[in-house]
Amino acid sequence: MIRRLATAALSLTALLALTACGADSSADASGSGSRVTLTLGDQAKTLQTLVNASGALKGAKYRVKWAEFEGAAPLFQAVQAGAADTTYSADLPALQALSGGVKFKNVAALKNDGHHTGIIVREDSDVRSVKDLKGRKVVVSSAKGSIAEYLLANVLEQNGLKYSDVKVQYLLPTDAQAAFASGKIDVWATFGVYQAVGLQQGGRLLIDGADGRISGYGFIGASDKALADPAKKAALGDFLKRLGTALTWTSTHQDAYADAIVERNGADPAIAKTLASAAYSKVLPITPEVSSTVQDVADLMNGIGVLDPNVDVAKSADTSVLK
Structure with missing residues (x-):
C-alpha cells in the first residue's frame, strides 16, 4: 500500500534492491556525451521491451536508464525516493499514489480496451x-x-x-x-x-474490464523534481512522442512485439501473443475528457473508502509536457 509515502521509512538502498536499474545500450542513443539521463519507471519490462523492439529511441539526444518493478506500488515508492523520474501505471494506482502524497504529476494518458x-x-x-x-x-x-x-x-x-x-x-x-x-x-x-x-x-x-467496466486509461507521470529540470522535461516530452510511435508500431508488428516479449521476459509464446494484442494503443494528452472519465474512477473508490483523501484528477496533471 502506498499510503503516506511522504513519511514512509523506506531507505534508498532497500528501494534499489527491489529493482534492476541501469542504462540499456539500445536506449543510449545519444552516446556517452549526453548530459541528460531519464530514469524511466517500468513494470515487468513492459515499456523497455516495447521501445527497444520498435527502435523508438534511436537518435534520442539523452540517455535512458530503466527502473524495473513488479508492480505499481514499489514504482511509486521509487519516484518518491528519487530513484526514478517517471511513473507508469493504470489510472487507479496513480490516483492512490497522489492521494498518498507522492510528489508527481501525470503528464500523458495511455489508452486500451480494458481486456487486460x-x-x-x-x-x-x-x-x-x-x-x-x-x-x-x-x-x-x-x-x-x-x-x-x-x-x-x-x-x-x-x-x-x-x-x-x-x-x-x-x-x-x-x-x-x-x-x-x-x-x-x-x-x-x-x-x-x-x-x-x-x-x-x-x-x-x-x-x-472491457465495455467501460474500467476506464481503459493509464498514465505516464513525472516527479515534481524531474519536471522542474528544463532539460529533463524536454527529454520527457520527446520520449512521450517516441512512445506513441512505439505503440503505433505494435499495431502492425504484433508478431515481432510478441517475439520481443518472449526474449526479454521469458514469457510463453502464447502468453506473449496475448500481451502483444492487449497493449495500450496510443499516447494521449490529458484532456478534460480524460480527466472527467478518470474522476469517476476516483469518486467511486473514494466512496467505498479505498481512495482517501480523494484526488482532483485535472489538478494532478501537467498538460504542458505533451500538447
Missing part, C-alpha cells in the same frame, strides 16, 4: 457470475488501489452488490499467481501478464 484486466476463477469453481462473489474471498493484485480492485468494485456495484459483500485480500502478483496455480486461491482480480498466465494455468475468466 480481469477477475478469474478456478476452472472447477462454482462461481459463475459476479453475483456469486457475495460472501467470497477475492484476492486482489497487487496493493490496495490497483486497477484490478477498481474492476472488482465497479462490477459489484453494477450487479447490485456492495464492496463489503466480498472479503478482499491483497497479494503481490507473483505470490498470487503461485497460490492460484496451486489451488489455494479461488477468485483472483488481476491484470496483464498475470491474468494471461492465470488463465493458462487452469483459470477461467469471470469478467474483464
Whole structure:
C-alpha cells in the first residue's frame, strides 16, 4: 500500500534492491556525451521491451536508464525516493499514489480496451457470475488501489452488490499467481501478464474490464523534481512522442512485439501473443475528457473508502509536457 509515502521509512538502498536499474545500450542513443539521463519507471519490462523492439529511441539526444518493478506500488515508492523520474501505471494506482502524497504529476494518458484486466476463477469453481462473489474471498493484485480492485468494485456495484459483500485480500502478483496455480486461491482480480498466465494455468475468466467496466486509461507521470529540470522535461516530452510511435508500431508488428516479449521476459509464446494484442494503443494528452472519465474512477473508490483523501484528477496533471 502506498499510503503516506511522504513519511514512509523506506531507505534508498532497500528501494534499489527491489529493482534492476541501469542504462540499456539500445536506449543510449545519444552516446556517452549526453548530459541528460531519464530514469524511466517500468513494470515487468513492459515499456523497455516495447521501445527497444520498435527502435523508438534511436537518435534520442539523452540517455535512458530503466527502473524495473513488479508492480505499481514499489514504482511509486521509487519516484518518491528519487530513484526514478517517471511513473507508469493504470489510472487507479496513480490516483492512490497522489492521494498518498507522492510528489508527481501525470503528464500523458495511455489508452486500451480494458481486456487486460480481469477477475478469474478456478476452472472447477462454482462461481459463475459476479453475483456469486457475495460472501467470497477475492484476492486482489497487487496493493490496495490497483486497477484490478477498481474492476472488482465497479462490477459489484453494477450487479447490485456492495464492496463489503466480498472479503478482499491483497497479494503481490507473483505470490498470487503461485497460490492460484496451486489451488489455494479461488477468485483472483488481476491484470496483464498475470491474468494471461492465470488463465493458462487452469483459470477461467469471470469478467474483464472491457465495455467501460474500467476506464481503459493509464498514465505516464513525472516527479515534481524531474519536471522542474528544463532539460529533463524536454527529454520527457520527446520520449512521450517516441512512445506513441512505439505503440503505433505494435499495431502492425504484433508478431515481432510478441517475439520481443518472449526474449526479454521469458514469457510463453502464447502468453506473449496475448500481451502483444492487449497493449495500450496510443499516447494521449490529458484532456478534460480524460480527466472527467478518470474522476469517476476516483469518486467511486473514494466512496467505498479505498481512495482517501480523494484526488482532483485535472489538478494532478501537467498538460504542458505533451500538447
